[in-house]
Amino acid sequence: MTKQQTIFESFVVLLIVSAMTLVGNHAGFNNNIIDALPGMGILLLLCISGVATNMFLLKKIPSVLFVITYGVIITLPTFPYSAVTNAYVAKVHFLALTTPILAYAGVAIGKDLAAFKKSGWRIVVVSLFVMVSTYIGSAAIAQAVLKYMGDI
Amino acid sequence: MNDAVKNVKLHLLVLALVVVSELIGIVTFKVGPGKLVLLPMLYAMFMGIFMGPKFLKVVKEKDMIQASTLVGLTLLLLMARYGTLVGPKFYEILKAGPALVLQEFGNIATLIIGIPLAMYLGLKREAVGAAHSIAREPNVALIGDIYGLDSAEGRGVMGVYICGTVFGTIFFGLMASFLAAFEIFHPYALAMASGVGSASMMTAAVGSLSASYPAMAEQIQAFGVASNTLSGIDGVYMSLILALPMSNKLYNYLYKLKYKTCSENV
Numbered sequence: 424m425t426k427q428q429t430i431f432e433s434f435v436v437l438l439i440v441s442a443m444t445l446v447g448n449h450a451g452f453n454n455n456i457i458d459a460l461p462g463m464g465i466l467l468l469l470c471i472s473g474v475a476t477n478m479f480l481l482k483k484i485p486s487v488l489f490v491i492t493y494g495v496i497i498t499l500p501t502f503p504y505s506a507v508t509n510a511y512v513a514k515v516h517f518l519a520l521t522t523p524i525l526a527y528a529g530v531a532i533g534k535d536l537a538a539f540k541k542s543g544w545r546i547v548v549v550s551l552f553v554m555v556s557t558y559i560g561s562a563a564i565a566q567a568v569l570k571y572m573g574d575i
Numbered sequence: 576m577n578d579a580v581k582n583v584k585l586h587l588l589v590l591a592l593v594v595v596s597e598l599i600g601i602v603t604f605k606v607g608p609g610k611l612v613l614l615p616m617l618y619a620m621f622m623g624i625f626m627g628p629k630f631l632k633v634v635k636e637k638d639m640i641q642a643s644t645l646v647g648l649t650l651l652l653l654m655a656r657y658g659t660l661v662g663p664k665f666y667e668i669l670k671a672g673p674a675l676v677l678q679e680f681g682n683i684a685t686l687i688i689g690i691p692l693a694m695y696l697g698l699k700r701e702a703v704g705a706a707h708s709i710a711r712e713p714n715v716a717l718i719g720d721i722y723g724l725d726s727a728e729g730r731g732v733m734g735v736y737i738c739g740t741v742f743g744t745i746f747f748g749l750m751a752s753f754l755a756a757f758e759i760f761h762p763y764a765l766a767m768a769s770g771v772g773s774a775s776m777m778t779a780a781v782g783s784l785s786a787s788y789p790a791m792a793e794q795i796q797a798f799g800v801a802s803n804t805l806s807g808i809d810g811v812y813m814s815l816i817l818a819l820p821m822s823n824k825l826y827n828y829l830y831k832l833k834y835k836t837c838s839e840n841v
Contacts, residue, residue: 432577433648439580440649443590451597451615469655487654491804494658499665512659517796518614519597520653521778524646525616525744526592528775529623530585530634531643535737536627545696546734547742549705552692553685553735554746554771557709558780560684561768561802562760568674575761 433474440523441467448519462511466520469493579641588626588633589642592619603786612752612783616775617745650774657774657800664797675802678767679809685709686822693731694829699838704731707822710739711772713811717819739773747771748779755787762788766795770802772810777803 441463448454473490481489498505498512569575579585596615603612623642626633634642661668668675689706698705704722708714710732715724722728747769754765762784769780781799785792830838 432580435580436645436648437652439586440652443586443593444652446590447593447597447615450594451600466652466655466659469658470651473651473655486651490651490654491658491661494655494660495662495665496658498659498662500663502662505662509659509663512656515656517653517656517660518601518616518778518782520656521614521616521775521782522593522596522619523589524649524653525775526589526596526619526623527642527649528646528740529592529620530589530626531639531646532620532624532741533627533629533634534636534639534643535740536624536629543734545693545698546701546705546731547738548696549689549693549698549702550710550735550738550742551746553689553706553709554739554743554776555750556684556688557682557771558747558750558768559681559754561678561681561771562754562764564681565674565678565767566760566764568677569761569764572673574670574674575763 430471430475430478434471437467437470443523444515444519447522448514448516451522452516452519454514454516454519459514462513462515465497465508465512466494466515469497577644579644582638582641585634585638585642588638589623592622592626595622601786612748612786614748614779614782616778617748620744653774653778657804660793660796660800661804664794664801667794668797668801674764675767675798675805678764678802679805679813681768682708682771682806682810682813683818683821686818686825690822690825691829694826694833698731699830700727700826701731701734703819703822703826704728704733705735706731707818708810708814709771709773710735711810712736713772714814717811717814721819739776743773743776744779747776748783751780752783752787755784762791762795763798766798767802769799770804770806772803772806774803 445456445459445463448459449456470490472493473486476489477486498509596618599618601614625631686707690702693702693706704718715732715736718728718732751765766784769777777799781796784795827838
């Protein structure tokens with residue numbers, strides 16, 4: 424996100440995406456738009472609070488970190504009304520939120536295709552191995568530690 | 576007001592992509608030993624790519640640039656939802672703390688395999704940029720800071736970044752469902768491994784895993800998100816302090832072996 428974008432602009436974009444999510448959430452996950460409205464509103468508020476914190480208080484720390492942290496705090500079992508909040512946001516399926524993002528990203532990727540072609544097949548091979556080794560490396564460590572701790 | 580916000584055509588197009596993708600819904604089918612899970616976000620992305628000037632010519636250069644400025648902001652809503660996924664499971668995640676924290680070191684596995692492979696394929700300093708990490712935004716920024724993005728290292732990291740953006744989502748989804756089908760790793764271990772610093776890759780992996788293990792879905796999502804959040808926090812430090820120096824050492828060592836002379840950057 425660029426610094427020039429004001430809170431208002433962010434709000435409008437988030438509002439547009441929220442509306443899309445509600446429609447997708449209805450079409451794909453049978454969550455009625457009206458039922459999902461309060462949950463979507465809560466998510467929107469979290470985002471705006473995060474953007475505002477980044478803009479007015481701590482400019483060095485990215486908004487994303489605040490948005491996630493606020494989300495965690497309001498749904499902690501010990502936080503007031505967390506059960507109610509949780510029930511509301513549960514009506515917004517998390518996969519429904521991913522579809523608009525990837526749709527925008529898909530449209531955006533079009534412009535990088537030429538650069539991608541230039542980088543060549545060797546990079547493609549390397550990146551596939553990079554993804555596999557990161558995933559299996561982490562899974563192996565997690566598996567070993569969980570076993571050792573007796574959690575699985 | 577920013578032009579990207581006012582691009583009604585772009586928003587309506589995205590809305591159409593979303594509705595079509597969601598109506599198709601999650602498709603699962605068996606492939607060999609694994610279960611292939613195709614999520615609406617994948618259709619949305621591919622349809623989005625096909626709207627470009629190379630294919631259907633629905634969107635122009637301007638629309639593509641504006642779309643890219645909006646991606647970061649749209650991600651926030653997902654992040655908010657992620658936060659609310661972690662909250663209720665917070666104390667359980669704390670209990671699983673050691674596994675979650677230690678698996679972060681698994682991200683270093685990429686350089687141990689990636690650097691030799693890249694050099695075998697004939698890449699030189701590109702190898703360091705390409706294989707020191709999974710090359711998500713913080714890593715790209717770091718390489719750009721140290722070497723510059725138009726350097727060999729910069730070309731390497733950008734190449735893997737673009738590959739990851741194009742194939743990462745689908746690849747992580749497939750990889751998670753295949754590994755789940757083989758049952759070598761516990762679903763929790765696979766969920767913890769899903770967080771590599773990319774929300775879409777993690778979501779794809781977690782999405783396939785939760786479709787494979789519906790009874791554990793909530794736990795899987797919480798672990799995935801927690802691990803991805805951790806990666807987001809430690810990723811840059813991990814690269815700077817551990818992965819990049821190790822990559823350079825390994826590169827110089829292999830360079831001597833392969834070319835029988837010291838590399839130019841020792």
